[in-house]
Amino acid sequence: MTDKSEIAGRLAALSDPELAGVVLVATAERPGFAMVRAALLGLVESGDAGAAVDVSPDTSGVPTAGPTAAPDRSGQVARMSGEPAGPVPPSGVPTSTSSGGYSSSGVPTFESVRDKVEQRFGTAQGMDELDRQTPAGRGVDEQWQAREKAARERLDRIRKSLRGNDLETREP
Incomplete structure (x- = not known):
């Protein structure tokens, strides 16, 4: 056969x-x-x-x-x-007759979509955490922090120069 x-x-x-x-x-x-x-x-x-x-x-x-x-x-x-295979809804809450994360008309249920989003978010967080533990990931973090520090210092200098210009225009 x-x-x-x-x-x-x-x-x-x-x-x-x-x-x-x-x-x-x-x-x-x-x-x-x-x-x-x-x-x-x-x-x-x-x-x-x-x-x-x-x-x-x-x-x-x-x-x-x-x-x-x-x-x-x-x-x-x-x-x-x-x-139980999943969360059990409290009594009195209407339950849909869905199976496998889809309703009888083929539309994904809210719970299945939420589970997929949570799983993808958790995966992304885990990958980010693993990336930071590698030498290359730490190097990228250090570069980011150095750029942030330089940007803050530059912004402080610009603010100080603007304050200095404001004082000069008020004195005469």
Whole structure:
């Protein structure tokens, strides 16, 4: 079964719940497909894809990989610990039925955008800190400080010369 068209044909013949089950099993333990798995779990939980059928092969002694998300989790990829996958909103706050950081209409959620911004900001701060620890980075910092000091001194001289001109014009 190495022919791609044969595989595609067999997948197309599956019902939605069966296809959801196949994709859930195929994406288990694959970090690169975490977003696909999270989106599919969101569809299954919302009932849009129907109930996922367990398509795991019946082999004894081998643990089967099936849906691992617990209902008390936040719609992100499930973890093995009992900790919630993300912040749990307080009761009484309406929650959106989003999955993988996107709403059902494909719009990124506020939380996913905020998380991306915070991650990029943290990365930038870390890179800046690492840059300052290198000899080249320290040299750039020293040059910046020398320029700042020279600029302040020049500004002070200009201010003093202007004050001196003001005194000369008032005396006559």
